[in-house]
Amino acid sequence: MIIKRPSDIRPSEITDEAIYLDRRRFLQAAGFAALGAAAAVSPPARAASEASQPKIQGLVQSTLSIDEDPNSWEDITTYNNFYEFGTDKSDPHRKARDFQPRPWEVSVSGECDRPGTLSYADFVAPHTPEERIYRLRCVEAWSMVIPWVGIPMGDALKRFEPNSRAKYVTFKTLLDPKQMPGQRWPVLDWPYVEGLRIDEAMHPLAIFGIGVYGRELPNQNGAPLRIVVPWKYGFKSIKSIVSIEFTEKQPLSSWEKAAPSEYGFYANVNPEVDHPRWSQASERLIGKGIFAPRRPTEMFNGYADQVAQLYQGMDLTRNY
Numbered sequence: 001m002i003i004k005r006p007s008d009i010r011p012s013e014i015t016d017e018a019i020y021l022d023r024r025r026f027l028q029a030a031g032f033a034a035l036g037a038a039a040a041v042s043p044p045a046r047a048a049s050e051a052s053q054p055k056i057q058g059l060v061q062s063t064l065s066i067d068e069d070p071n072s073w074e075d076i077t078t079y080n081n082f083y084e085f086g087t088d089k090s091d092p093h094r095k096a097r098d099f100q101p102r103p104w105e106v107s108v109s110g111e112c113d114r115p116g117t118l119s120y121a122d123f124v125a126p127h128t129p130e131e132r133i134y135r136l137r138c139v140e141a142w143s144m145v146i147p148w149v150g151i152p153m154g155d156a157l158k159r160f161e162p163n164s165r166a167k168y169v170t171f172k173t174l175l176d177p178k179q180m181p182g183q184r185w186p187v188l189d190w191p192y193v194e195g196l197r198i199d200e201a202m203h204p205l206a207i208f209g210i211g212v213y214g215r216e217l218p219n220q221n222g223a224p225l226r227i228v229v230p231w232k233y234g235f236k237s238i239k240s241i242v243s244i245e246f247t248e249k250q251p252l253s254s255w256e257k258a259a260p261s262e263y264g265f266y267a268n269v270n271p272e273v274d275h276p277r278w279s280q281a282s283e284r285l286i287g288k289g290i291f292a293p294r295r296p297t298e299m300f301n302g303y304a305d306q307v308a309q310l311y312q313g314m315d316l317t318r319n320y
């Protein structure tokens with residue numbers, strides 16, 4: 001049996017590898033025999049339909065949206081990366097249907113004067129939700145345009161009064177292999193961890209995503225709370241967050257830990273820096289058909305005017 005080293009892993013490759021291996025044999029060898037039997041039985045396909053997701057009230061349109069037609073609900077909710085529910089793009093919508101995003105608590109700790117534990121409602125209620133159309137650009141060179149519903153991350157974080165030692169913000173996803181079958185596989189070092197520099201987190205374009213198409217987030221998109229950082233590759237947009245910590249030290253994110261030569265801390269969309277094994281210069285547009293022309297990728301995903309100053313003086317080929 002061949003198990004690739006993390007440094008050999010490309011997100012899109014994991015799927016093929018996982019299918020290629022006899023899953024049960026893989027799990028038994030990894031010491032998960034009992035779980036293997038359960039994981040081998042896939043639940044039937046059933047995506048959360050648009051109509052079944054509760055509407056978010058009091059929504060306002062954001063002026064920060066891009067002027068492009070969004071992808072369909074179907075594209076957005078059935079082509080997902082959420083390895084806690086499997087490594088295939090079609091796994092999350094099938095395997096996350098019984099996930100319970102309520103009740104939900106997010107702990108906020110570290111370098112701040114008002115640490116606390118908040119329920120989802122406490123976290124979201126004081127802010128007016130905004131609909132913002134942003135492109136999600138994946139490191140695997142595809143993209144989608146998504147009408148996210150979110151609240152400005154900076155506004156939500158300020159409430160905890162980060163202190164002067166708070167240089168970074170670390171986010172963690174729920175760790176619950178019972179509900180998240182992908183966590184029974186040692187694909188990543190669970191839980192999924194991501195981080196932002198504090199000034200990135202405070203930037204007006206960064207949001208806590210709480211919905212899509214005016215409705216609460218479907219489980220496969222990171223319910224009940226994820227981040228959306230539109231000038232960075234999609235893997236920075238961590239889903240189903242349970243912990244936020246202000247830190248002085250730069251955190252080690254999950255993909256950086258798994259494959260440091262391929263995935264950096266910054267992960268800014270940069271068509272001029274190739275991934276070690278593929279070009280980042282253009283992107284396939286999901287939902288437009290396989291013969292649609294690829295789109296040339298823009299620096300910082302088209303947000304250079306707003307965010308380039310955050311990285312002034314940094315060598316972006318080294319800080320990838």
Ligand code: MTE
Binds near residue numbers: 082220
């Ligand atoms: N967050 C967690 N916890 N686990 C993941 O596997 N995948 C990331 C990101 N957030 C991921 C995650 C990647 S690679 C992408 S491209 C986006 O989620 C995909 O978001 P979407 O499925 O809502 O389009």
